Each structure stands twice: as structure tokens, then as C-alpha cells.
Amino acid sequence: MSSFWLPVMTLWQRELVRFWRQKSRVLGVVASPLLFWLVIGLGSGRLEFYFPGSLVLTIMFSAIFSTISIIEDRREGFLLSMLVSPAPRSSMVLGKILGAATLASVQGLIFLAFAPLAGIPLAASKAPALVLVVFLVAFVLTALGFLIAWKMDSTQGFHAVMNLFLVPMWMLSGALFTLAEAHQVIRWIMRANPLTYPVALLRGLLTPGSSGGSPQAFTSLLVTVAFGAALLEQRMKLRFLFRSLMAAALWLVGCGRQEPLPVYSQVPDFSLTSESGAPVGRQMFEGSIWVADFIFTNCSGPCPRMSALMRHVQAAAPEVKLASFTVDPERDTPEVLAQYARRYHAQAGRWVFLTGEEARIHQLAREGFKLGSVDGSLTHSTRFVLVDIRGRIRGYYGTGENDGVTRLVRDIRRLARDE
CATH class of the missing domain: 3.40.30.10 (Glutaredoxin)
Incomplete structure (x- = not known):
């Protein structure tokens, strides 16, 4: 057991130490989504609606950019030294992902502290669920970043892939508009988009009643877990878990009942x-x-x-x-x-x-x-x-x-x- 968990904890600690030496990353990762949320939210008068999507954007930026270290480790020879060590490769994958996911979770929780500005109460009863969901989303997005970075030879190529695929995926995740508001074609794309489900999961926790046709909480949770299992499936031998979860998730997405219309606000008297x-x-x-x-x-x-x-x-x-x-x-x-x-x-x-x-x-x-x-x-x-x-x-x-x-x-x- 120690031969597996010792490398995991070592790599996890290495990611935290590296981050501690680059404190400016906190400002860069949190400030950009925060600025976007304030400008778009205040401009449209919908701070509450845009908050869950901006939270996912914060987590995504942190998770994805943390996995750039894989490209740097390959260039510096550290990755090669890990691969020739007796430690299982799955422990290396898990250690890197856990380290980056921990950092993304912390930065996501920092952003979450701004929720009261949008009129979103942070009830103590919801705190454990919020922390767990934030970590789950961070873990899944870090696994996605790991998979992309593993196949990249340069940071320039990594950024190109992010701009080409990840940013549009986030834009079509329900972060900017709901499924109910989207055109029929866009609605199908959003349902097939794996990022739709983390956004729906956080929206259901933070602003219940404003789902706008988003998937139900259990469906969102299952699809998010299945997507994470799919990303780890080949390197950590999770084929059976992945196939079981994906089959259940696809069934729920196809057969789940239609959500009620969202409740945006109350019309005042006039x-x-x-x-x-x-x-x-x-x-x-x-x-x-x-x-x-x-x-x-x-x-x-x-x-x-x-x-x-x-x-x-x-x-x-x-x-x-x-x-x-x-x-x-x-x-x-x-x-x-x-x-x-x-x-x-x-x-x-x-x-x-x-x-x-x-x-x-x-x-x-x-x-x-x-x-x-x-x-x-x-x-x-x-x-x-x-x-x-x-x-x-x-x-x-x-x-x-x-x-x-x-x-x-x-x-x-x-x-x-x-x-």
C-alpha cells in the first residue's frame, strides 16, 4: 500500500509547494472570472444567475493551468525520472491530479466567498455539500487538463487547445444562458457537453429554482463522476466503473423528467x-x-x-x-x-x-x-x-x-x- 500512496502524497505535496512559491497565480486565476462575473452580472442585473458558471470558470482556469506543469516536467526531465521509478504509474497520475485539484478547490472556495454579493446565502447546512462538489468538479477538470497536457509538447499548443475547445465548452455549459433559453440545436449540444453537468450541479446547490431546464441534481452528479472516470479509465484501470456509470448517466439524461421552468425574480407592485x-x-x-x-x-x-x-x-x-x-x-x-x-x-x-x-x-x-x-x-x-x-x-x-x-x-x- 505504501508503494502506491507514498508517491501520491509526495507529488501532491510537490504541487502545493510549487504553488506556494508562485502566489501571483491566485490573483490571476480568481481575478479574471471575478471581473467577468461583476461586469456581465452588474451590466445585465443577473449577478445571481452568472455566479455558478463563473465559479466553474475559476475552477477550470486553476485546474487546467496547474496541469501545464506536466509539460514543464517533461521538458526538465522530471517526468522521465518518475516513469523509470518503481512507483506505479497510476500513483503518479493520481498524485498530480490530486495536487492540482486541491489548489483548484481552494481557489474555487475563495471565489465562493463572494456569493453573498449576488444575494446567494451560504448556509452552514450546505457547506459540506458545496465543498465536496467543488472538489469533485476540480478533480474532473484537472483530470481533463492532465489528459490534454499529457499529449502536448509545448505550452503554446496547450493554450491553443484550451482556447479552441475548453472555452467554447464552458460557454455552452449553461453558464451564460439556460437550456430553456437556448435554440433547439444549441440545446442538444449543451446536453452532450460534459461541462453542462458540473454547472447544473453547482447551480442547483447555490440557486435552487433557477435551473432553466438544466439536468436534475442526481443526473448531474452521476454524469460528472462518469466523465471523471472516463478521463482516468485507461491509466487507472477503471473500465468497469466507467462503463457502469456512463450507462447509468446516459439512461438518466435520455429518460429524466423535464425540469420546471426557472424562477428568476418577483415582479414588484406598480x-x-x-x-x-x-x-x-x-x-x-x-x-x-x-x-x-x-x-x-x-x-x-x-x-x-x-x-x-x-x-x-x-x-x-x-x-x-x-x-x-x-x-x-x-x-x-x-x-x-x-x-x-x-x-x-x-x-x-x-x-x-x-x-x-x-x-x-x-x-x-x-x-x-x-x-x-x-x-x-x-x-x-x-x-x-x-x-x-x-x-x-x-x-x-x-x-x-x-x-x-x-x-x-x-x-x-x-x-x-x-x-
Whole structure:
């Protein structure tokens, strides 16, 4: 036993000592994902959503860059000296991976400390599960980096492979958008992407209820473990374990039940005026599924298309209510909105057009519906927002996408069935 574990612990310690002598690596690995998360999250108002993906990015950077030492060890002759030693080769593989995975885990936990900035509570009851999952993700990504570095002769080639494959894999892992928001083709790619499952696993722990169609926790855990076993399979003789786990994972991915729609946030109360001059607040929509968008009647850009698509939703989903908020209330008086409503054959009582104080409407778009800012040129979001009977946002749908409204109508029916 000592002939196996002594080399493992020696190489593990060597990785830690090497890292301790290069403390600047901590700043480099943590700062880049942290900056990305803050800029993208604050810019879109979705700090909470982007946090799990940014955490995986931190772990990936640390794990992958730590395995560059394999290329350096080969160049310096240290790898050759290990290979000719009596120690089992599997112990060398495990020692290198454990060392780099430990470092990646520590840096991932450092990043995890920023979760409260996104409004994500770090409950003590979840701490053991979070630490174990972070280490599992770090171990799997380190094994991936080891496999790539083992076949590389230069660090330049290693970086090229990372930019060509690993960064796109991370981008299509659910870190930037959910499965529910993706186009059908991209959705299939995301389901086949092994990085989708670590992101889903961490998202389920950190922000339950915002999965957006991501795989279930058990499926994500099993696929992540199976992927790690696949990476170690040839060098550590884990064929039976790998095949068993992979078969189970594929069955779960193919047969697992569909996750509920994500819950993004709660729509705050508001007090505005409809095209008929009647006061309207959120209570008008309580108990009903409804769809909201932001337009203005003098718009010559996307607004006519948006209103035409909203009319299509009105016809395709008779069980929902619709609300169009003007971002130009100074010009869009109730009388002007009434004419606009007649132009698109809006059904009275179902599709309302709302105006009011400009600052309040812009704040509602930005902070209530999380649609970004409206600037002085009336640039605004072109997305539809799906809201459930409890006033919770359940989905965003691009009106410029070919299947955006199709997905919206499908999700309305899913929501009506689930409610």
C-alpha cells in the first residue's frame, strides 16, 4: 500500500509547494472570472444567475493551468525520472491530479466567498455539500487538463487547445444562458457537453429554482463522476466503473423528467394607467399567467414586430393576459395607446397598454423585469417576459429569434399545466 500512496502524497505535496512559491497565480486565476462575473452580472442585473458558471470558470482556469506543469516536467526531465521509478504509474497520475485539484478547490472556495454579493446565502447546512462538489468538479477538470497536457509538447499548443475547445465548452455549459433559453440545436449540444453537468450541479446547490431546464441534481452528479472516470479509465484501470456509470448517466439524461421552468425574480407592485384611462396595478394579473413587453408607439424599429408577435400570442394562448408598457409615456398618452391597441386588435381586458411616470416605468423595466436600462434615445429590450400566477418571472424570449414566440407559447402551456 505504501508503494502506491507514498508517491501520491509526495507529488501532491510537490504541487502545493510549487504553488506556494508562485502566489501571483491566485490573483490571476480568481481575478479574471471575478471581473467577468461583476461586469456581465452588474451590466445585465443577473449577478445571481452568472455566479455558478463563473465559479466553474475559476475552477477550470486553476485546474487546467496547474496541469501545464506536466509539460514543464517533461521538458526538465522530471517526468522521465518518475516513469523509470518503481512507483506505479497510476500513483503518479493520481498524485498530480490530486495536487492540482486541491489548489483548484481552494481557489474555487475563495471565489465562493463572494456569493453573498449576488444575494446567494451560504448556509452552514450546505457547506459540506458545496465543498465536496467543488472538489469533485476540480478533480474532473484537472483530470481533463492532465489528459490534454499529457499529449502536448509545448505550452503554446496547450493554450491553443484550451482556447479552441475548453472555452467554447464552458460557454455552452449553461453558464451564460439556460437550456430553456437556448435554440433547439444549441440545446442538444449543451446536453452532450460534459461541462453542462458540473454547472447544473453547482447551480442547483447555490440557486435552487433557477435551473432553466438544466439536468436534475442526481443526473448531474452521476454524469460528472462518469466523465471523471472516463478521463482516468485507461491509466487507472477503471473500465468497469466507467462503463457502469456512463450507462447509468446516459439512461438518466435520455429518460429524466423535464425540469420546471426557472424562477428568476418577483415582479414588484406598480401603479400605472391603461389605454382606457383606468388605474392598473399588479393585482390585475394575480391568478393569471401573463406576458409583458416594453414598446413605444412612435417606434419605427422592433416595436411593430413585437406588437404583431404579441397579437399572435393573444390568439395562440387565450388563457393568458398581456401587458405592453410604453417607454415613452410623455408622447404615449392613454388616447394614443388606445389607437395603437385598435391597430393590433387588442382584446379589451386581456391585452392592456400601460403608461405613467417615465422614471417609474424605466425603473420597472430595469429593476422589476430585469431588462436593462432605457436610455435617452428610448433604446429598450425587445424580449417578452413570461410571468406566472404568483407574479414570478419564469422566462425571457427574444422576439428576434426564429423560435422565440414558439417557445413562449409552449412554455405558457407548460406553466398552465403545472399550475
